[in-house]
Amino acid sequence: MSGTLRIHWAITPEIAPRPLINCNRCGAVKAYCCSDKFRVNANGKRIDVWLIYRCIDCDNSWNFGIFERCNRRDIEPALLAALESNDPALARRHAFDVVTLRSRVGRVEEFSDVAVHKQRLGDEGERATALELRLALEMPTSLRLDRLLAGELGISRSRLQALEEKRLLVVDPEGAKALRKPARNGTTVRIDLASEADRKAIISAASG
Structure with a gap:
């Protein structure tokens, strides 16, 4: 991407x-x-x-x-x-x-409440058409990955699922129902937003 x-x-x-x-x-x-x-x-x-x-x-x-x-x-x-x-x-x-x-x-x-500190690793900004989110967890959490992404990106879990089905959202390391499992340290999530009308809003939310 x-x-x-x-x-x-x-x-x-x-x-x-x-x-x-x-x-x-x-x-x-x-x-x-x-x-x-x-x-x-x-x-x-x-x-x-x-x-x-x-x-x-x-x-x-x-x-x-x-x-x-x-x-x-x-x-x-x-x-x-x-x-x-x-x-x-x-x-x-x-x-x-x-x-x-x-x-x-x-x-x-267990509780799913988390604080997320976001740091850009590049200067693509509004020109970006895709996101690569690198997750670093201080400690394990029971918070599902789809709930984390939905809350931080401001989009629904059903939309995340649709993006995954179109292979526009990829979780690495990939596994069965990765979105429905707890967020894990070292996970990378890649999302192609080129065709999304609210791309700028999602990128803004992702970068904090």
């Missing part, structure tokens, strides 16, 4: 997954929110570290294990200092680790 505007989309999830836990205070299954606080318990040479969660209704606590009965010398001093000081970036990384979280509790409530 000639006249292609390449844009880097840095995608950041905004709401951490919430484990669904049987709260012994509420007497029912409740969502627990991450407190962004670690609990570090040292017993001689052994260290236990948990990320503390709170029930959204009664504030009851639940501990998400990070290290259990770990030898102190096996934890790098910088990491231990970050845990003891409740480093926000470290807490965020563990809070968004939905795979590990699900392995501990089974049921997890």
Whole structure:
């Protein structure tokens, strides 16, 4: 495709997954929110570290294990200092680790809210007749690719599907029903807009 505007989309999830836990205070299954606080318990040479969660209704606590009965010398001093000081970036990384979280509790409530920072990689601008969107995800998200594109480009999901069927929209790496699957880090989406009447509006929305 000639006249292609390449844009880097840095995608950041905004709401951490919430484990669904049987709260012994509420007497029912409740969502627990991450407190962004670690609990570090040292017993001689052994260290236990948990990320503390709170029930959204009664504030009851639940501990998400990070290290259990770990030898102190096996934890790098910088990491231990970050845990003891409740480093926000470290807490965020563990809070968004939905795979590990699900392995501990089974049921997890996920959110599709994301922030998208857009950066042009070329100067085609309004002259462009095609888009190449390069997706970089800070962390995995449950947001479907078609919902992400529809929201950021200002067009419907049915229109995206129609463009894909005409091979005017291509997802790389391509897979079955790629648009209906969660957005993934490293994905590239190419859209030929040469025949679209609202091409300039779509390009403007894509580049932020």
